Amino acid sequence: MKLFTVFGNPIAHSKSPILHNYVLYKLKIDARYTRYLLDSSKNFRELFFSLGLSGANITLPYKEDIANICDEICGIAQKIGAVNTIIKKDNKIIGYNTDAIGFYKNIEDRNIKNALVIGAGGSSKAIAMILRENNINVMVSNRSKKNLAFFDAKGFETCINDEIPESTKKREFDIIINATSSSINDTLPLQKDDLESLFERSKIAFDLMYGKKCIFLESAKTKGLDTIDGSKMLLYQAIPALSIFTNIDESAIKPHMEYIYKIINPNN
Ligand code: NDP
Numbered sequence: 001m002k003l004f005t006v007f008g009n010p011i012a013h014s015k016s017p018i019l020h021n022y023v024l025y026k027l028k029i030d031a032r033y034t035r036y037l038l039d040s041s042k043n044f045r046e047l048f049f050s051l052g053l054s055g056a057n058i059t060l061p062y063k064e065d066i067a068n069i070c071d072e073i074c075g076i077a078q079k080i081g082a083v084n085t086i087i088k089k090d091n092k093i094i095g096y097n098t099d100a101i102g103f104y105k106n107i108e109d110r111n112i113k114n115a116l117v118i119g120a121g122g123s124s125k126a127i128a129m130i131l132r133e134n135n136i137n138v139m140v141s142n143r144s145k146k147n148l149a150f151f152d153a154k155g156f157e158t159c160i161n162d163e164i165p166e167s168t169k170k171r172e173f174d175i176i177i178n179a180t181s182s183s184i185n186d187t188l189p190l191q192k193d194d195l196e197s198l199f200e201r202s203k204i205a206f207d208l209m210y211g212k213k214c215i216f217l218e219s220a221k222t223k224g225l226d227t228i229d230g231s232k233m234l235l236y237q238a239i240p241a242l243s244i245f246t247n248i249d250e251s252a253i254k255p256h257m258e259y260i261y262k263i264i265n266p267n268n
Contacts, residue, residue, distance in 0.1 A: 002031035003052055004245055007038040007066075008059035013211065015264060016057055019238045020245075022260040023253055029246055041065035048086075048093065055087040055245040060181065063099075063122035070095035079129050081150070082122035085241040096244055099123055100130035102237025103208075106228055110204065112136055112174040118161070118189045119179035120147035123208055127179055128156060139168070141190070143180070161190050169197045175204040178216045183209040188216060199223040210234060235261045 006016045012035070020033035031054070038044075041062050048056065058066045063082035067073060070083060071092035077083050083095035103126065115131050117124050120142035128138045128151060139157040141164060142148050148158045159168060176198055182189040190198075196219070199205065205220030210231035217227040239257050243250045 002029075002054040002245075004031060004033040004055050004057075005036045005051070005053060006033075006057040006059055007036045007044075007062060009038050009061065011035045011037045011059070014059065015211070015234065016238060018264055019235070019257055019260055020242055023242055023256040024246075026256040027246070027248060027252065029248075031246075038062060041069070044069050045093065049088070049091075053088065055085070057241055058084050058086060061121070063097075067095055069093065076100050076126075076129060076133070080122075080125045082125055084122075084126075084237060085244055087244060096241075097126055098237040098240040098244070099233070100126040101240060102233045102235075103127050104130045104134065105236040106206070106232050107175065107204070108134075110175075112204070114171075114173055115139070116141065116173040116176045116198065116202075117179055118142070118177065120151060120158075121179065121181075124179040125150060127177060132156075139173075143189075161194075164190070164194055169194055170201070171198075172201040173198065174202065175206060176202050176220075178205070178207040178209075181209075183207050183212075183214045183216050186215050188219065192219075195219060196223065199225055204228065206230075208233060231261075231265050 006014050014035050017033050017035055024031045063084055067081050067083045073095045077095055077097035080097050083097055084099045085096040087094050114137040117128050117140045131138045140151045141159050141161050143161050151158045178189050180189040188195055199220050205225045206228045207214045207216045208230040210229050220227050239250050239253050242253050
């Protein structure tokens with residue numbers, strides 16, 4: 001039997017085991033998917049091999065640490081420098097990033113030309129890169145300067161949350177994406193006035209969080225924006241991840257994954 005898991009901290013909230021185990025069962029694959037509370041990425045290689053895993057998903061806050069541990073990185077993950085999916089191949093760890101496509105699937109049929117991404121962590125990098133690959137103009141704002149260096153080096157327009165230029169506050173962003181963990185703590189990622197000013201001119205607000213009421217999206221709704229939470233991103237990143245784990249085409253995985261997603265997200 002093959003074993004998969006999702007590593008993260010915290011991890012108890014993760015719905016990945018439900019999604020993956022249901023599809024593994026439906027496709028009659030002899031495999032199980034668990035969750036693993038990872039206290040530190042130190043000695044991760046040894047841990048990964050000692051657990052006898054064939055593959056794993058990586059979540060907050062380890063996506064960049066594990067990318068640095070991989071023997072090989074494939075596809076868009078090379079540009080992002082963060083992985084959310086790894087497999088064991090010939091005693092090597094191979095890393096992928098399916099967050100980028102998981103995010104983009106939510107908005108691919110919308111007419112988006114420019115975006116503001118708030119946050120500069122692993123998921124922000126994935127989002128900024130896939131938006132740019134699809135010719136969407138991206139500005140990135142973050143709480144602290146340090147993590148903006150990645151975006152500056154790649155030529156993205158950046159600013160610090162508390163120093164957003166007046167001209168930027170008046171810009172029309174088609175979509176504003178909260179790629180921070182602020183909503184977990186029921187706080188806004190930007191100062192309330194700045195955010196409201198930006199929402200005045202925007203069309204869509206996206207928050208990566210899922211599973212609970214979100215103060216960022218509630219605030220956007222009061223300004224008349226369309227809102228999208230992170231639940232479908234979870235679904236759309238899981239489909240290619242399971243395809244990488246099993247070598248089964250995404251088209252065979254998708255209907256089962258969508259079915260179980262609907263069961264656990266009856267309102268979406
Ligand atoms: P990281 O830890 O890599 O980055 C977090 C970022 O958020 C940092 O830039 C940090 O700023 C910023 N930040 C944290 N708290 C606040 C706050 N209170 N106000 C403003 N900025 C803040 O996390 P990830 O990028 O991996 O994940 C971000 C969020 O997205 C998580 O909540 C995660 O669960 C969610 N997520 C959801 C997915 C889905 O499928 N729906 C997929 C991936 C992620 P600084 O640089 O200053 O520390």
